[in-house]
Amino acid sequence: MDTEDVAAFCLSLPGAREDYKWGGVRVFSIAETKMFAVMGLAGNDLAFKVGPDLFLGYVDRPGIRPAPYLARAYWITLAHPYAMGKDELCDLLTRSHQWVVSKLPKHRQVALKL
Template sequence: MNREELVAYALSKKGAREDYPFGPEPLVLKVGTKMFALIAEDAGGRPAISLKCEPETAYLLRQQYEAVKPGYHLNKQHWNTVTIDGTVPDGDIRGMIDESYALVARKLTRAEKEQLGLELRA
């Protein structure tokens, strides 16, 4: 995956939008008022995406892939930063984006969920 594919996939999620609250970098992807992904370049100029994750899963992904590190400038227990260098399969990256979006969308207020047309759980 490249940066454009990452952004396109993340924006395909219901209610997802781009934001730049920290300046021109990183690109922040939000659902409602909450961020679920940050996309920037690493020191080598490769795209990197930071994603929210359950703590146990975050740890396991870091053990499985060298390109997955604790979230850069984020809560290291709940966020991973993935360098897009070809070593993590695209399907796994999409799965990480899906999980991050789901974790964040689940925490939105009832009003935000209704406004975005997200399903409400009883």
Template sequence: MDRAGVGGVCLAFPGVTVDHPFGGDHDAYKVGGKMFAITGAEGGLSFKVSDIAYEVLTETGRAAPAPYLARAKWVHLADPGGWPDDELADHLQTAHALIAAKLTKKARAELGL
């Protein structure tokens, strides 16, 4: 999946916005103002995962700990094109759900979640 594909998947989730806090060459996908996925200019992708998924993906070498965000259980894919689109879309949906679950009840209601 390329950068445009990631954008198409992420923007289809409810309450998602895209921002460029690190410059125009990075897309940060947010729900309720909180990031759940970031794409970079060189095609890399970082996203939030569960504790178990973090251990499995990093220990098997399928993903690397995300720079600056690994302590919050984010992983980084240098080449997301090497992953099956449906599997990557599932991970992005999970990332969205993990971050959305941390929002207040009021914020989730305002976003239609």
């Protein structure tokens, strides 16, 4: 997948929006402030949340490392070209989205659950 395919997939998830922050970072979020994926404006990297049970397994793989400043929250960073296939990447982005949705108040979750 190229960077625009990833961006289009992120925006296709329920309630997702895109903002540009911090001098050149594309932020994909829900409920205006809850990030589920972050991409460098140049498209050279992609960061998103994985589960605590998956974190160590992913950061041991080539091309994947803990995300700076967000690793304590189990975020990983992939360098472009991404070190995984389309299906696996889409699954992980969907999981990241759903973890963020699960932290929202119950009345906000209803329309955002997959």
